[in-house]
Amino acid sequence: MGKEPLTGDQYHHGNLRAALLDSALVVLTDRGVAGFSMREAARRAGVSQSAPKHHFGDARGLLGALATRAYRQLCDRLESLELAGLDARGRVTRLAGEYVAFAGENRALFDLMWRMTQFDFTAPELAEQKHRALLALDRGLRGEDAEPPTGDTDPALLPSYAVWSLVHGYTTLALEGAIDSGNPDPLNSDLLPTMLALLDVTGSQPPGKP
Amino acid sequence: MGKEPLTGDQYHHGNLRAALLDSALVVLTDRGVAGFSMREAARRAGVSQSAPKHHFGDARGLLGALATRAYRQLCDRLESLELAGLDARGRVTRLAGEYVAFAGENRALFDLMWRMTQFDFTAPELAEQKHRALLALDRGLRGEDAEPPTGDTDPALLPSYAVWSLVHGYTTLALEGAIDSGNPDPLNSDLLPTMLALLDVTGSQPPGKP
DNA sequence: CCTCCATCTTGACAGTGAGAAGATGTTTCG
DNA sequence: CGAAACATCTTCTCACTGTCAAGATGGAGG
Numbered sequence: 001m002g003k004e005p006l007t008g009d010q011y012h013h014g015n016l017r018a019a020l021l022d023s024a025l026v027v028l029t030d031r032g033v034a035g036f037s038m039r040e041a042a043r044r045a046g047v048s049q050s051a052p053k054h055h056f057g058d059a060r061g062l063l064g065a066l067a068t069r070a071y072r073q074l075c076d077r078l079e080s081l082e083l084a085g086l087d088a089r090g091r092v093t094r095l096a097g098e099y100v101a102f103a104g105e106n107r108a109l110f111d112l113m114w115r116m117t118q119f120d121f122t123a124p125e126l127a128e129q130k131h132r133a134l135l136a137l138d139r140g141l142r143g144e145d146a147e148p149p150t151g152d153t154d155p156a157l158l159p160s161y162a163v164w165s166l167v168h169g170y171t172t173l174a175l176e177g178a179i180d181s182g183n184p185d186p187l188n189s190d191l192l193p194t195m196l197a198l199l200d201v202t203g204s205q206p207p208g209k210p
Numbered sequence: 211m212g213k214e215p216l217t218g219d220q221y222h223h224g225n226l227r228a229a230l231l232d233s234a235l236v237v238l239t240d241r242g243v244a245g246f247s248m249r250e251a252a253r254r255a256g257v258s259q260s261a262p263k264h265h266f267g268d269a270r271g272l273l274g275a276l277a278t279r280a281y282r283q284l285c286d287r288l289e290s291l292e293l294a295g296l297d298a299r300g301r302v303t304r305l306a307g308e309y310v311a312f313a314g315e316n317r318a319l320f321d322l323m324w325r326m327t328q329f330d331f332t333a334p335e336l337a338e339q340k341h342r343a344l345l346a347l348d349r350g351l352r353g354e355d356a357e358p359p360t361g362d363t364d365p366a367l368l369p370s371y372a373v374w375s376l377v378h379g380y381t382t383l384a385l386e387g388a389i390d391s392g393n394p395d396p397l398n399s400d401l402l403p404t405m406l407a408l409l410d411v412t413g414s415q416p417p418g419k420p
Numbered sequence: 421c422c423t424c425c426a427t428c429t430t431g432a433c434a435g436t437g438a439g440a441a442g443a444t445g446t447t448t449c450g
Numbered sequence: 451c452g453a454a455a456c457a458t459c460t461t462c463t464c465a466c467t468g469t470c471a472a473g474a475t476g477g478a479g480g
Contacts, residue, residue, distance in 0.1 A: 016427085032328050039467065048429050050469085055427095059468065111328060114386050118242050118321060130388050153392040161380075161389055162405040166372065169379025176324050178340050179371055182363040195372040200408045226458085249436065258460050260438085265458095269437065 017055045019045045024066055028108045033115060038062055063112060064121040070109040071129035074102050078136040088141065088201050093193050095140045096167045103171045104187040110171075137164055141201065159201055166199060167192065227265045229255045234276055238318045243325060248272055273322060274331040280319040281339035284312050288346040298351065298411050303403050305350045306377045313381045314397040320381075347374055351411060369411050376405060 023044035028036050038059045039049045056062040077098055083091045103110040116126060131152075138149060138160035149157050173179045174186040181189035233254035238246050248269040249259045266272040287308055293301045313320040326336060341362075348359060348370035359367045383389045384396040391399030 034325075034329055037467065049467095050430085051428055053428095053469080111325075114382060114388075115244075117386055118244055127387070130386075134388070152390040158401075158404060159408065161401065162376065162408050165379035165383060165389070165405060166376040167379065168383055169375035169377065170371075171379075172324060172382060173375060173378055176327055176340075177337070178344070179375070180362040191368075191371065194368060195375060198369065198372050198410045200410070247436065259436090260461085261459055263438080263459095 016045065016047060016051060020047075020052055020055060020062065021066060021069060024062055025109070028063075028066065028112065032108055033063075033112050036063065060119045060121045063119060064116060064123055064126060066109070067113050067116050067121075068123065068126045068129055070106065070113050071126065071133060073106075074099075074113075075129060075132045075136050077102060078133065078140065081140060083140055083143075088143075089197070091140055091143070092163055092196055092199075092201050095137060096163070096192055096196060099167050100171050100187050100192060103175065104185070107175065110175075114172075134160065134164065159199075162199060163196070163201065166195060170195065226255065226257060226261060230257075230262055230265060230272065231276060231279060234272055235319070238273075238276065238322065242318055243273075243321050246273065270329045270331045273329060274326060274333055274336060276319070277323050277326050277331075278333065278336045278339055280316065280323050281336065281343060283316075284309075284323075285339060285342045285346050287312055288343065288350065291350060293350055298353075299407070301350055301353075302373055302406055302409075302411050305347060306373070306402055306406060309377050310381055310397050310402060313385065314395070317385065320385075324382075344370065344374065369409075372409060373406070373411060376409060377402065380405065 020041060024036075024038075024041040026044060027041045031037070031040075036059075038052055041062065042049050042051050045051070052062055056065055078095060081094055081098055083094060086094065116122075134152075134157075135148070138157055139146075141160050141163060142156070147156075170179065170192055171187065174181065174189075177186065179186070179191070181191045183189040230251060234246075234248075234251040236254060237251045241247070241250075246269075248262055251272065252259050252261050255261070262272055266275055288305060291304055291308055293304060296304065326332075344367075345358070348367055349356075351370050351373060352366070357366075380389065380402055381397065384391065384399075384401075387396065389396070389401070391401045393399040
């Protein structure tokens with residue numbers, strides 16, 4: 001076998017790093033972010049309480065790795081959407097639906113993803129994936145053949161920022177029970193497309209004021 | 211004195227309930243939601259570790275009371291805004307600015323406010339204040355003389371839901387470092403008004419698709 | 421074989437939330 | 451006035467957590 005133990009694979013346990021991430025996800029899903037316990041994650045992986053230390057440093061490191069993996073999954077889903085043949089509005093609706101679906105299927109993970117600064121966790125990999133999410137959204141919105149943004153403050157990104165803000169805000173507000181769509185599942189409503197219809201996605205000027 | 215000890219005032223300590231809320235706010239601001247400790251809040255109030263129990267039940271109760279008070283403050287600020295003489299777009303900008311300002315001035319509190327379901331905290335008072343925030347936003351947006359919504363699913367509320375979602379999403383994304391406005395203070399940018407300009411706040415139909 | 425090193429375990433410590441039992445002051449009512 | 455009833459607060463205890471230091475374990479390479 002190769003000499004690449006850099007990722008922490010294939011040692012005494014097999015690859016404890018991946019196993020710990022999996023058990024940590026179970027604990028997170030069961031108990032939520034507030035009730036998360038690194039010891040229990042280790043227990044479920046069948047190792048001692050201090051085993052995670054070598055792989056993740058401390059609890060924040062473990063949660064950070066979990067969040068980074070979650071960002072990667074979300075970006076993968078956004079990037080692999082089939083958007084060809086749809087107009088701008090259709091693409092936005094599709095992207096937004098996927099975003100909300102991810103949040104609904106991974107509520108605890110989704111919560112965690114936007115809490116990392118609160119845990120004083122700043123890894124370059126995490127920021128990178130966060131940025132990748134923005135690019136995936138923007139690319140999906142403006143189409144594959146549009147010019148990529150020149151930087152984070154490129155004015156061409158404005159519609160993407162607006163869409164992301166609206167979709168993200170709706171998701172968190174609905175999950176928190178602040179927006180009641182009348183639907184038993186707060187995320188499974190037709191409210192979001194209707195709200196997105198109020199957004200000028202093309203980047204041109206909105207209709208004149210009365 | 212009157213026979214109204216229902217609020218828990220004026221007993222041995224004076225009014226420990228209010229003092230605990232104050233010290234808890236200090237702890238929350240210092241250590242964040244993740245590092246909050248009920249024991250330390252009690253310590254700072256000069257009472258024993260178990261003193262909060264009678265007033266708040268458990269830690270979730272203390273945080274819930276804190277969040278409820280924060281909602282009340284936010285609603286007060288939104289409701290007391292002077293919006294007369296402004297058109298719809300001016301009113302929205304003003305409301306959004308106040309919302310973002312509150313979040314920036316009370317970051318830990320603002321974080322807490324949207325994590326109460328995660329803490330399994332559901333008090334009727336909290337839901338009531340959350341609803342009051344929506345009404346304040348809607349009233350500000352549609353004007354004082356507009357008809358109040360008939361219910362949470364009234365279609366007339368749609369623009370308010372959209373504005374709230376966009377503003378709230380922008381706030382959380384900016385605080386988490388996902389949206390980089392190029393400004394040192396992530397919340398102090400002119401990005402938000404520009405994004406709001408893309409929203410049709412009048413509730414009419416958006417411009418036709420190309 | 422034997423040393424080096426990544427990996428994992430054991431044991432300990434301070435800190436936390438929560439509960440039981442009791443002390444202390446306040447109110448109420450005979 | 452006095453005694454019970456009560457709200458309020460303290461002390462003690464327990465299980466649990468994250469973190470650290472020291473040691474055991476076993477593969478890799480000289």
